[in-house]
Amino acid sequence: MTTTExxxxxxxxSEEPAxxxxxxxxxxxxxxxxxxxxxxxxxxxxxxxxxxxxxxPRPARPWDGIRDAHAFGPPPPQDLGNLGGPGLLDxxxxxxxxTVNVWTPEPDPGARRPVxxxxxxxxxxxxxxxxxxxDARHIATDGDLVVVSLNYRVGMEGFAFxxxxxxxxxxxxxVAALEWVRDNIEAFGGDPEQVTVFGESAGAGxxxxxxxxxxxxxxxxxxxxxxxxxxFFSDALARDIGLSLAAEMGLRPTVADLxxxxxxxxxxxxxxxxxxxxxxxxxxxxxxxxxxxFSPVVDGEVLPxxxxxxxxxxxxxxxxxxxxxxxxxxxxxxxxxxxxxxxTDEQASSALxxxxxxxxxxxxxxxxxxxxxxxxxxxxxxxxxxxxMPSLHLAEAHRAGGGSAHVYExxxxxxxxxxxxxxxxxxxxxxxxxxxxxDLGALLFAGVEPSAEARALSSRFRSSWTSFARSGxxxxxxYDDERRLVQVLDTEPExxxxxxxxxxxxxxxxxxxxxxxx
Numbered sequence: 001m002t003t004t005e006x007x008x009x010x011x012x013x014s015e016e017p018a019x020x021x022x023x024x025x026x027x028x029x030x031x032x033x034x035x036x037x038x039x040x041x042x043x044x045x046x047x048x049x050x051x052x053x054x055x056x057p058r059p060a061r062p063w064d065g066i067r068d069a070h071a072f073g074p075p076p077p078q079d080l081g082n083l084g085g086p087g088l089l090d091x092x093x094x095x096x097x098x099t100v101n102v103w104t105p106e107p108d109p110g111a112r113r114p115v116x117x118x119x120x121x122x123x124x125x126x127x128x129x130x131x132x133x134x135d136a137r138h139i140a141t142d143g144d145l146v147v148v149s150l151n152y153r154v155g156m157e158g159f160a161f162x163x164x165x166x167x168x169x170x171x172x173x174x175v176a177a178l179e180w181v182r183d184n185i186e187a188f189g190g191d192p193e194q195v196t197v198f199g200e201s202a203g204a205g206x207x208x209x210x211x212x213x214x215x216x217x218x219x220x221x222x223x224x225x226x227x228x229x230x231x232f233f234s235d236a237l238a239r240d241i242g243l244s245l246a247a248e249m250g251l252r253p254t255v256a257d258l259x260x261x262x263x264x265x266x267x268x269x270x271x272x273x274x275x276x277x278x279x280x281x282x283x284x285x286x287x288x289x290x291x292x293x294f295s296p297v298v299d300g301e302v303l304p305x306x307x308x309x310x311x312x313x314x315x316x317x318x319x320x321x322x323x324x325x326x327x328x329x330x331x332x333x334x335x336x337x338x339x340x341x342x343x344t345d346e347q348a349s350s351a352l353x354x355x356x357x358x359x360x361x362x363x364x365x366x367x368x369x370x371x372x373x374x375x376x377x378x379x380x381x382x383x384x385x386x387x388x389m390p391s392l393h394l395a396e397a398h399r400a401g402g403g404s405a406h407v408y409e410x411x412x413x414x415x416x417x418x419x420x421x422x423x424x425x426x427x428x429x430x431x432x433x434x435x436x437x438x439d440l441g442a443l444l445f446a447g448v449e450p451s452a453e454a455r456a457l458s459s460r461f462r463s464s465w466t467s468f469a470r471s472g473x474x475x476x477x478x479y480d481d482e483r484r485l486v487q488v489l490d491t492e493p494e495x496x497x498x499x500x501x502x503x504x505x506x507x508x509x510x511x512x513x514x515x516x517x518x
Contacts, residue, residue: 010155010331016032017083018030019107019382020066021107021187023184024184024242025043025060025063026063026182027066027070028042028066028067028101029066029067030070031070033137035105036103036105036141037104037105037106037188038101038137039072039101039104040071040083040099041068041072041099042099042102043061043073043096043098043099043299044057044060044099044176044177044180045059045060045098045177046058046061046098047095047096047097047098048097048173048228049399051173051516053255053261053263054157054165054258055169055170056166057098057169057172060098071092072092072099072130073094073096073099073129073151074095074097075097075130075151076097076152077097077128077154077155077156077264078126078128078155079125079156079270079271079274091218094240094360095263096151097151097153099129099186099279100129100148100151101129101136101148101149101150102277103136103137103139103140103147103148103229104147104190105140105144106189107187107233108447111363112189112190113144113146113189113190113191114145114191114194114466114469115147115185116136116148116197116198116448117147117148117177117181117198117220118149118203119174119197119199119207120134120149121199121200121201121203121204121227121314121426122154123202123294124154124159124205124294125155125159125274125292125293126155126272127154128317129151131446132435132439133430133433133440133441134173134435134439135293135433135435139433139462142459142466143199143410143463143465143469145466146188146189149495150177152168152173153173154167154170155270156267156269156294157266158170158294159264159294159297160253160294160298161241161242161243161245161253162254162283163242163254164177164256165255166301167302168296168297168299169381170303171191171209171210171296173213173225175210175213175216175219176195176214176218177420178210178216178220179219181334184460187471194223194469194470195219195221195222196220196222197220197467198226198469199222199224199225200227200426201226201227202396203427204225204227204228204323205228206296207223207293208307210223211316211319212304212306212310212315212316213303213304215302220319220332221319222319222320222321222472223322224322224469225321225322225323225394226324226325226428226432227326228323228325228387228391229387229462230387230389230390231287231290231295231515232295232296232306232514233287233296233298233514233515234515235298235299235300235514236516237284237287237515237516238295238297238299239253240283240517244293245270245273245293246258248268248272248273249261249266255375259409270292270294272294274291275291277290277292277293281354282518283518284515284517285515285516286354286385292386297358297514298514300464306493307394307397307510308394308397309513311403312398313401316398316401316403317401317402317403317454319400321398321403321404321405321406322405322407322408322468323391323392323396323406323408324391324407324425324487325391325392326409326423326427326428327422327499328383328423329425330379330383330386331383331421331422331424332385332425333382333425334375334378335420339375340420341375341380342373342375343373343377343378345374348378352365352381353383354384355381355382355385355386356381356506357385357389358506359475361506365377365380365381365506368502368505368506369502380503384503385445388503389422389507389512390440391407392500392504393512395407399479399480404472404478405478405479406468406474406476406478406479406487407487407498408486408488408489409487409498409499410423410489410490411455411489412427412431412491413445414444415445415451416443421444427444429447432465434462436450436458438452447515457493460489460493469494474486476495484497484498484504485497486498486499
């Protein structure tokens with residue numbers, strides 16, 4: 001049910017109707033903003049604290065009357081590491097972390113517009129839907145559709161191994177949010193049978209996980225995965241990392257022990273361990289240099305297999321997939337570590353030995369890229385193993401399982417910092433949302449006013465993504481094993497054979513299995 005109330009206009013001219021929608025838990029009142037009805041901070045599950053701590057999400061508590069849905073809900077506890085202190089996030093405090101936000105042209109139950117559900121990234125240890133960079137108004141307006149964003153537990157609360165608790169609690173939160181969409185989105189003007197999930201980085205890893213999770217079956221029709229990470233933990237690796245995380249607090253990795261520490265204090269375990277993960281490379285292998293002790297766990301229950309195995313077996317063959325990556329993914333992390341152009345040949349060799357897909361991987365990479373500098377080799381192999389090849393292989397696995405996949409690569413360089421960051425990790429976010437000066441966009445567009453070509457590419461992103469959400473066709477041919485056509489997104493977008501052919505050949509036939517405990 002949808003109604004409106006007369007409330008003072010923020011524009012000051014007259015009174016505008018404030019949209020009121022009744023959800024399964026109670027009525028919510030949103031706001032009119034720039035031609036949209038916007039609702040923020042709607043609970044889709046109960047606060048996961050107290051007896052619910054470390055448990056699967058529980059139904060939201062019903063409320064009486066009309067609840068104002070004007071402000072984003074508080075974020076889950078954040079592992080900020082070297083990104084800053086608590087003041088970095090200008091957000092409300094509280095434990096009602098599990099909320100959704102809705103941007104809709106009109107909350108008309110008869111409209112049945114396509115729905116896009118955004119899942120944020122952040123290395124599975126930080127992020128929240130209220131970040132300014134995820135303001136979805138341009139997507140909802142340009143695509144004439146409904147956009148939903150959600151919070152899910154990250155870090156210790158959402159992904160650490162905890163004895164006596166289900167694995168992948170953050171993923172279970174996402175399923176609960178999608179169930180809320182199924183049960184409520186029609187009242188907001190959306191079509192519950194036309195839902196597309198989309199996410200970047202850890203959000204793309206979450207999308208890939210949802211494609212492989214039996215509990216998520218039927219909750220969405222299409223999926224967009226932007227820069228899928230290849231990091232999925234085996235159960236043994238997750239347990240070993242969980243032991244180390246708890247040990248940072250002098251505790252055992254059990255519900256009883258960890259629940260004695262307040263959620264916002266428990267984040268220090270992840271922050272401390274992240275800073276010294278390289279010391280564990282002999283035990284944790286490729287997981288150690290990622291400096292995040294959190295990832296989805298192939299536990300055999302919540303996540304039965306890796307996404308690549310599941311899709312190849314046809315687990316989501318009826319779901320349309322759009323997947324891709326950026327050309328220079330790893331350059332962002334090299335810059336954050338102060339290593340741009342500073343890599344020695346010895347450091348390049350070490351990275352090639354650790355990350356290349358075969359025993360002779362270093363020689364194979366040097367032969368494939370004979371003119372590459374040590375820095376270029378260092379970045380190339382880590383871009384390939386962490387994002388590029390997992391993304392491409394997800395498309396190939398989906399095709400093998402009987403599904404349809406469209407592939408893209410972003411090659412347009414970020415204009416900030418003299419263009420030194422190239423088409424790095426995360427550049428697709430400000431382009432897609434049109435939020436050039438917020439969050440990561442403030443770094444990638446630093447000191448540069450978005451050019452006409454940047455705005456045109458941004459519009460191209462939104463038109464392709466929303467077209468895919470509406471019809472399953474982003475505007476270019478589906479990927480196949482013969483022509484391997486992809487959309488290259490640059491100043492002059494073009495459809496061509498996959499550009500990273502040398503890397504593709506090096507990783508051909510590689511099995512992205514769960515990362516083991518050495």
